[in-house]
Amino acid sequence: MYDLLVIGGGIHGVNVVEIAASKGYKVMLLEQNTIASGTSSKSSKLIHGGLRYLETGQLSLVRECLKERLLLLKRAPDLVKLRPFFIPIFPETRRRPGMIRIGLSMYAVLGGFCKDGRFCTVSKSKWLTLDGLKQDKLSHVFLYYDAQTDDKKLTQAVVASAQKLGADVLTNAELINASSRTNAWEITYKTEQTHIVHSKIIVNAAGPWVNQVLSRIDSDVGEVGIDWVQGTHVIVKGEITQGIYYIESPDDGRAVFVMPWYGNTMIGTTETLYQGRLAEIHPLQSEIDYLLRTYSYYFPQRSVEFLDAFAGVRVLPASESNPFQRSRDTILKVDDENNPTLLNIYGGKLTAAHATAEAVMKKLQFVLPVPTKNIDLSEVALS
Numbered sequence: 001m002y003d004l005l006v007i008g009g010g011i012h013g014v015n016v017v018e019i020a021a022s023k024g025y026k027v028m029l030l031e032q033n034t035i036a037s038g039t040s041s042k043s044s045k046l047i048h049g050g051l052r053y054l055e056t057g058q059l060s061l062v063r064e065c066l067k068e069r070l071l072l073l074k075r076a077p078d079l080v081k082l083r084p085f086f087i088p089i090f091p092e093t094r095r096r097p098g099m100i101r102i103g104l105s106m107y108a109v110l111g112g113f114c115k116d117g118r119f120c121t122v123s124k125s126k127w128l129t130l131d132g133l134k135q136d137k138l139s140h141v142f143l144y145y146d147a148q149t150d151d152k153k154l155t156q157a158v159v160a161s162a163q164k165l166g167a168d169v170l171t172n173a174e175l176i177n178a179s180s181r182t183n184a185w186e187i188t189y190k191t192e193q194t195h196i197v198h199s200k201i202i203v204n205a206a207g208p209w210v211n212q213v214l215s216r217i218d219s220d221v222g223e224v225g226i227d228w229v230q231g232t233h234v235i236v237k238g239e240i241t242q243g244i245y246y247i248e249s250p251d252d253g254r255a256v257f258v259m260p261w262y263g264n265t266m267i268g269t270t271e272t273l274y275q276g277r278l279a280e281i282h283p284l285q286s287e288i289d290y291l292l293r294t295y296s297y298y299f300p301q302r303s304v305e306f307l308d309a310f311a312g313v314r315v316l317p318a319s320e321s322n323p324f325q326r327s328r329d330t331i332l333k334v335d336d337e338n339n340p341t342l343l344n345i346y347g348g349k350l351t352a353a354h355a356t357a358e359a360v361m362k363k364l365q366f367v368l369p370v371p372t373k374n375i376d377l378s379e380v381a382l383s
């Protein structure tokens with residue numbers, strides 16, 4: 001009998017499993033495919049506070065993410081790297097220099113004035129070194145620091161750590177259904193064969209599949225209404241070398257990042273409501289055109305040789321409002337607030353996944369047995 005069974009081998013599932021194993025719980029992870037095969041290999045790969053969330057007043061999210069960034073820089077120095085981020089300002093840039101200065105100052109404050117929170121303007125004499133950035137009517141270039149990772153490798157590193165701490169991890173293992181028995185769940189999952197296990201608690205960390213998984217669990221907990229919002233990235237040949245550029249799409253003013261990526265350049269992302277089947281998600285030609293247009297607009301001297309594109313899906317609370325404006329807060333929905341045996345994770349960030357997993361464990365602490373171990377994960381390296 002497991003204490004905890006986690007469904008989904010994305011960044012949320014693996015973090016829950018790692019923390020549970022660090023406390024000595026008997027924990028199992030089921031992933032229907034391979035680790036990080038879902039959203040957790042399709043993100044913008046930024047470990048960041050999310051400067052743009054300041055615009056929508058999501059201060060606590062930014063503060064939490066900046067704290068998590070510090071932790072990840074410490075735990076995974078080979079996987080999470082601090083990078084210079086450049087914000088160029090032109091006459092048409094919607095976020096004016098005064099606003100950027102206020103935003104970066106708030107970012108530094110929310111980051112606790114750590115050394116990585118410093119920012120400045122780049123002197124004009126250095127603008128020509130900025131990877132061919134458009135110089136015409138360029139008026140300012142701001143420089144601040146945030147971090148970049150390889151999301152898939154980071155997720156794999158966390159699961160490897162969880163396994164070292166004693167977690168059972170199964171890939172190509174799909175949850176089929178779960179039904180309630182006295183004091184436990186009976187869980188059926190499928191590999192090449194069908195298997196049954198028992199667990200006191202289920203954590204549903206199935207990302208965009210969260211409601212599909214919930215519908216397979218015999219519980220009357222209601223679904224949270226969600227929208228799937230697709231985000232595409234493109235990869236073009238040739239690497240930008242100076243850092244990451246935070247630019248505004250000339251079409252609609254949305255923030256778009258241009259980043260170095262394994263010897264080439266990655267540009268993203270988009271926000272397109274998605275209503276199809278998750279298995280069929282793919283980059284749309286209109287998204288690829290939008291991103292390449294944005295890149296060429298700011299880097300007119302760089303050749304644009306398209307190499308690849310990929311798309312992932314965000315889980316956002318269902319709403320009529322523009323996805324760009326919506327809250328990125330994570331929702332933890334349990335079957336019973338006082339005696340939870342099923343917890344569903346909705347939304348979230350790669351950056352904050354460890355903090356989210358801690359919040360999950362906190363919600364479950366009174367139904368779990370007394371921990372038999374107390375390993376300080378901030379001292380456990382991820383590689």
Ligand SMILES: Cc1cc2nc3c(=O)[nH]c(=O)nc-3n(C[C@H](O)[C@H](O)[C@H](O)COP(=O)(O)OP(=O)(O)OC[C@H]3O[C@@H](n4cnc5c(N)ncnc54)[C@H](O)[C@@H]3O)c2cc1C
Pocket residue numbers: 007008009010011012013030031032033034035036037038039040041042043044045046047048173174175176205206207208209213229230231232269312313314347348349350351352
């Ligand atoms: C375009 C885009 C850009 C983003 N950029 C950033 C960023 O730069 N920084 C940041 O911090 N965050 C970013 N995010 C957010 C971040 O990527 C996600 O919050 C995170 O990856 C979600 O992880 P997850 O574990 O919840 O879901 P997923 O990674 O999707 O994992 C869920 C897993 O559940 C499995 N599963 C589903 N059904 C079953 C079943 N029946 N049985 C077993 N397993 C099942 C799936 O196969 C999948 O692997 C971005 C998101 C998107 C879409």
